[in-house]
Amino acid sequence: MKNEVLAKFDDRNDPHGITRRRFFMGIGAGALGATASGGTVVFMQYLEPNVLFEPPTKHVVGVPEDYPITSVVSHPSIRVYVVRTPRGFFALSAICTHLGCITRWNEQAGQIQCPCHGSRFDSSGRVLAGPAPRPLDHLLISLADDGRLVVDVAVVVDPEYVLRV
Amino acid sequence: MNDLSTNWNATPQAGVGRRLLTRLTGSGVWRSVFRHGWIRTNRDRALTIYSNVFLHIHPVKVRKSALPFRVTFCLGGLSLALFIVLTVTGILLMLYYHPSAPRAYEDMKDLEFVVSSGVFLRNLHRWSAHLMVITVFLHMLRVFFAGAYRPPREFNWVVGVMLLVLTLLLSFTGYLLPWDQLAYWAITVGTNMAGAVPWVGDEIRFLLLGGNTIGENTLIRFYVLHCVVLPLGIVVLMAVHFWRVRKDGGLARPL
């Protein structure tokens, strides 16, 4: 009796059973697999936010008259230095290119200094000393229709870019 | 392994796909994870249970008489399934949820309007939660009328009752999280009942709410209870519950 029972359950003893069973198993497993892969797609879409609650990247930094010629003005809230030279305006990112600390403008030394690992930059962002691998990023600064200066912290521009007013 | 596992090797006339698959499943890495071959022999079937932590809650063999649907109505299994669904959807929902007022409510609105499939996941979570309360309760009734709580299963019945209470508490703590009128006042009414306990009622209520009325403190308390404390408790008790089911004689079988 034991052998009979076992024989019934052993696929190898029932060739027709095997094919039909395999067929259904295939459909079931296939549908499961499809569900899993589809679920992964939906899951990835779910993870990707469709709207962002982030502050705007464009910031108004006053009018050109606010800046004396040959000056470096720090805007800590948006991590930007606005530099005015006789040639015009440019904006420097205050984020150190070494490990991302926020640098400070040292008026006496005429240098931008990083408190973390001692990197030093001149007022046009070039590395003077320290571990920083490259100059500070130059950001896009432009003049809005109403005559105010606007810095877009999301756009990095060529170091030669200067806004003439 | 050894000579018994004949099916590790493909027959020479098998197709390329089958041979590749066989090569894969025959590899040492695969066999270090899955300690059985393609399920063809009773030995493989037994090994599937023995060597697999998730299936090891079952014995290798079960009574045939316990298998039909009407014996158990699958209620315990469905409760577990719902718990798994709730865990998965719950973790996903946590990614878009801030337990603070009024942000919590706004997150509900954002789930509805801007998160891909957000409203679907929230619906799944909520309806699964309600269904789980029902299945757990029905599971208890089924066990009672089957007389399946009798010795030596007394303690497992007690664990089951505790699981029912925990399920209710999980559902109740989750009720507040959307921070809408329904949630707020349902929890107000619910916690006021706790306040009726003699002598310590007000203290219990104060601790539960983290204040005299439902506020930010309550929200964060219920959030922690709902997402950490109660799920941990329920998982531990479930482990005990399942383990005892096996130790006390297996699947539903009226003595």
Next chain:
Amino acid sequence: MPQRDFELVKSDDPVAVPKRVALVSRDVSLKVDVEPEEMVMSVPHLVLREAIAFELLVAFLAFYSLLVDAPLEQMANPLKTPNPAKAPWYFLGLQELLHYFPPIVAGVLVPALVVIALIVIPYFDVNVRRPRLWERRDRRALLTFGSVVLGSLVILAIFGVWPVVITSFLLSLVMIACLLYPSETGWWGRVCKLSLPSWIMIWFVACTVVLTLIGVYFRGPGWSWVWPWQ
């Protein structure tokens, strides 16, 4: 068969039937007629059934979630109490009781008693033998039970807990019908075979369901009675 308190059931196949000792109490039967049961492999018989149940459940939940949205009302406003303010549905039975009893009874005593009663069930030999309700020859016990039921109903009626009183009354009618028109077969036969503890559990479930349904569908502003279509 020799007169013994227990019998060792032996099987000649240790794979099909694991070796086990069965203790059979004398009250039930002197003869053990348990055949070695047929056993099947958990894989695939059990696991497949579980998988099917799980898949059907997920399919149902997915369809339901597509069709019915979870409720979301206005933002919580402590200054604006909705009328009525209802607890989650599974506590509405309790809230309904709260309407009749002081909070200490409905909010604390009743749930505590229910949980305690549920916990102690297996320890009090309750329902272990499960004789049918009227099978007992011990009339005195039944009389005690009957008077306790009557007394409780009177107390409940004094408190005006009509949902419970009416439900209990209807159930007692069925119980008495079992005495007057006993049967062995059919669905009525099954009802008649129910033991006293089973009746108590049925009574508990019936009251819970009735109270919860009333709380969910029949209660309006000020916890007054409204019809669902109003």
Next chain:
Amino acid sequence: MAPLRLWLAFAIASVLMFLALAISPVRHVFPEWKSIQKQYNQLAAERYKMGQDVRPVEIGLRQLWNPDLGVVDRCTTCHLGIDNPELRDAPEPFRAHPTTPHRLEEIGCTVCHRGQGRATTTEAAHGATKHWESPMLPSFYVSGSCGSCHRERKPPETYTVASGRRLIQEANCAACHKIPGFSLERKPGPDLSDIGDKVRPEWLYRWLKSPFDYLPESKMPDFHLSESEAAVLTSYLLTFKKKSPEEAAAGRQWEQALLNASDEEIEFGETRYRELRCVSCHAQEGRGGKLGPDLGKVASKVQPAWLVSWLENPREHYPDSIMPQYGLTEREKKSIAAYMVSELVDYDADPDEDDKILELIPEPDRAVMAEGEELFRQYGCAYCHALTGHEVRGEFGADLSEIGVKDIDQLDFGNTKIERSLVQWLYTKMKIPRIFSPDLRMPDYHFSDEEARQVTAALLSLTGDNIPPKYLPPSPDPPSYSPSGPFNRILEKYQCLSCHSIRGVGGEIAPDLTREGSMAKPEWIARYFELPYTLRPIMTERMPILGLTREEIETAVSYFQLVLVDDSIPREIFLSPPDRSMVETGRRLFYEKYGCQACHQVNQQGGYVGPPLDGVRNRLYSGYIYEWLLNPQRFIPETIDPNQGLTPEEARAITAFLYGLPPAGGSQGGSR
């Protein structure tokens, strides 16, 4: 065999689960807004081909976010053309927003329009979806939102709210309701402590029963009193008398004398009545000024004796009266009263009906007195009328501080079939105040549809304090003007500030006098007091002839010249008479370049809109003319005189031309 069936069931269950999960993301894959954005891109493509600057957008959700204001508005997901002026004529939802002084990306949409900013479906975003309490406002009422920030009484930014607030002030809503920005400054109704001396019983009954039947412009609302209520209240009120029996007897003699007055006397009275320009404040049959009560049927209303003593000194009766105290002779008073008693009668009144009414009014016994007192209290009469024994205690009606954001489920719609929205509720309430329940006490103001809408808009602006202070416009300095001394006595006596305003205090129907001393010359002012005339020929409301004494005129003129001046306005800009060429340039600018004669009369020729300019040098300082020409709106913001953008040279030339104009006909007679 069972396992085979089981495998089949497994296959079916798997496929079913796959299908269920496969269709589940349908809501985010095909949302409504995506198809709307595609429609926009089609429109943009068409317009671009036509040469307009309209570009297609990237498909995706957009939102305006302002954490300060709690704004998360996703309206721009579908309203894509909102800031593109090329799309001014486009169909919604792509139409451009009309120009506003506010930056849309800063304050978002829902701050003004309401609705559900976070929603991304049409229905949820706009509509009155369940559990979202602030649906979008109908476009007319959007201006109500302006008033939430612009909280002054008369915000220049929004006509609707300004009108609504004026109506709230006029209807004296603040008497019964708490309304931010309004307070019960003065009881608008007359003091009733001598009403028994003043009016006729049948009139009082009619008035109480339905004031709008007697006077369609009635300021007193209709309380919908029943006949018996009106009768009891009449009886109760008539017991309030001040006159002693002797005085009453004297009054009856007066009455007799007035009724027996000769035709000549009546004619004289009528002449004086017209000469004094009573009609500037008191209309007759709806025509004339609205400052005082309509006098068309006054003889059917008041007792003649009371009329005479009123003319004697209004403030003896009511200290708060805004009526000027005229310097009338004894004869004038009597004749005017005689004229009024005999001519200003309600000719439609039916004497039989009067008798019926008189029968209806019960004797003032104890029960009637008690009932009348109760009625007076119950309807809140004391909130508008002073009466001994009736004090005002706190607010009578609902607090309206946050009525503009009231939840719908806190509103009682009664059995009405109107749309379940706050706007509809408010509007309907304004139209038919007691429609929602017969127990309500709010009276009926007979608002027109337009007025009801304006009041509704003004009420919608009452949203509580949910706006961060930095977004509120700076509130204008509260008007403060408290003169003292002899000039103040003049202001009091003649109630100048009922019509004129000084530094923001006072009425609005006559010119502002804040800068009068820098504008007009003292000689002209003095002459004007003696015989005021209308500067603009088309105006009907005219300054009454008050009969100021010489002394009073001198006091007033010197006060004008010393105090009511604006130091930024030079008195004269010509030290010597301007040369002829400049005058000639001015003439050409006046007639040819700017066409001023279209509105102003010069040499008896020209338009009727502005004041005639002949002999203007006798009236105005040249400095003022010059400054006015440079920017008329500086002095009167709402003046219709356009700001032509004159250069200082042009203004100087035109001033020179105007300053040379001789008086018309050689005299300063005015329009008489």
